[in-house]
């Protein structure tokens with residue numbers, strides 16, 4: 066060990082190179098993961114807060130996601146069952162239905178979420194995003210719409226819109242509602258389509274006392290990777306549900322988020338593999354050079370009777386030492402940079418166009434970063450493992466040296 | 477001289493093959509070494525002295541013939557067993573670059589004991605003792621590049637004898653030293669031979685050192701041509 070440290074000190078230049086070969090991939094990955102974590106959890110938060118919740122209870126025959134027919138007759142008992150379960154942060158009844166909104170000569174297909182305002186407001190859903198007017202109050206006849214829709218229909222707060230809902234069983238529902246508030250959507254498609262009315266208004270329009278779903282959020286879910294907590298709650302619930310109801314989690318309800326994660330994950334893994342691979346190559350190379358340079362010394366050690374395993378261990382110790390130091394520093398630098406970026410409030414995206422584009426996919430125009438400790442640890446540990454693996458080749462070559470030849474070796 | 481045969485060689489041949497060329501280095505070497513002997517192998521350059529020492533030390537294998545160490549045939553040993561044998565039974569002093577540059581004199585002296593698995597306290601104690609005995613304890617914490625060639629060779633001798641091997645093999649240990657220092661080094665080995673009963677076999681072509689040995693083997697063209705006891 067002491068000898069390993071002195072060997073590393075003897076050739077500082079190469080040691081630093083090796084150190085960097087380990088440090089840079091770890092630091093870079095931690096930093097990159099910082100971005101991707103934040104992007105994914107942004108999308109996740111947006112989708113689960115405003116639209117899907119962490120999971121929903123729905124009727125089995127929901128006749129497609131766009132169906133106008135609310136089928137859940139007895140939402141009260143589901144709410145009661147949820148209130149008995151630990152870990153439920155929040156739950157509410159919702160009636161979702163597609164509709165047509167029109168004002169004057171303009172109209173637009175929209176998606177109505179009929180909500181219970183007093184239940185939905187505390188979890189800062191669309192209520193927090195209202196930039197003009199106010200959010201709904203209980204029992205109020207009105208609608209909160211997105212900026213995009215307000216532009217399309219050319220309506221403002223106080224103006225009336227007509228909502229039309231084609232109901233396959235009960236016929237056409239028509240209702241006039243005033244715009245009471247306008248919200249700024251995190252995703253432009255959402256601002257164009259999703260409007261909030263009270264559950265009462267939505268039921269009137271649908272001409273049905275039923276609901277579409279009970280939407281649930283679970284306590285302390287950190288991000289899309291944190292599925293365990295959600296599953297713990299759904300597991301408690303499924304037993305007590307009547308046969309015609311089922312649980313759907315956000316992965317089924319917001320396939321765009323899980324789809325994005327499915328694309329991002331292999332991309333990051335490939336990215337990581339390339340970086341680890343490059344790091345490993347440098348480690349292999351520098352260590353191999355170092356073994357070549359020490360041929361005579363290694364020959365001496367083998368002559369004196371060091372076993373092959375002993376020689377291998379010697380080289381691996383050096384590699385391991387450097388790898389651990391490099392990985393720890395890499396991780397620290399990565400984490401420190403993420404914190405610094407966050408301390409300055411994230412990285413604002415240059416140019417309005419890009420920011421608009423980000424809004425289309427539901428990401429904030431300021432890039433934030435987020436540390437996931439398991440990822441940091443896994444990155445660092447993997448790099449150490451890969452470096453030691455890469456060190457096997459030079460170590461093996463060292464152990465295979467013929468003592469007499471090695472000692473005659475002249476640099 | 478005791479009659480215990482430590483090493484016995486039988487018709488030892490070694491031919492180096494490099495591509496098309498075959499170089500015969502040893503052409504039938506037969507001799508017996510006894511415990512507590514202090515033997516020099518003399519002979520002109522290229523006569524096969526180093527080759528012989530390498531074979532006796534288990535660093536290389538003969539092309540044909542057999543070496544018995546304490547009655548056991550070395551040809552039957554695997555590579556790992558030979559390595560183990562070098563570690564436990566043979567002490568080596570080479571012509572140069574004997575010491576590991578990143579270890580201090582004390583650590584170098586204790587290095588073989590470390591490989592043997594001797595506990596730290598014990599190997600430090602023994603290393604210090606031998607350095608003191610050889611009059612070089614003041615260099616214990618120096619790195620090899622800070623001491624003279626003669627001192628480095630003394631450290632190598634210290635390392636070779638501290639584990640009390642069956643035999644110390646030294647291949648031209650004085651080749652890089654001036655004649656006074658050479659004389660002192662061989663004197664030192666002789667003292668260890670007499671005081672501790674360590675068996676030495678060393679190669680040299682320095683005739684002035686031949687007076688100091690108890691037995692002189694002369695090698696010419698891969699054969700022993702003279703075997704003088706004194």
Ligand SMILES: Nc1ncnc2c1ncn2[C@@H]1O[C@H](COP(=O)(O)OP(=O)(O)OP(=O)(O)O)[C@@H](O)[C@H]1O
Nearest residue numbers: 492494499500501520521522523524525526527528
């Ligand atoms: N690895 C090798 N490959 C090929 N030939 C070798 C090798 N080692 C030694 N030889 C040859 O074998 C013969 C004996 O060499 P050796 O080194 O044993 O002689 P030596 O008596 O030690 O000489 P010196 O006094 O120069 O050290 C020489 O002709 C030498 O060239």
Ligand SMILES: [Mg+2]
Nearest residue numbers: 525526527647
């Ligand atoms: Mg020689």
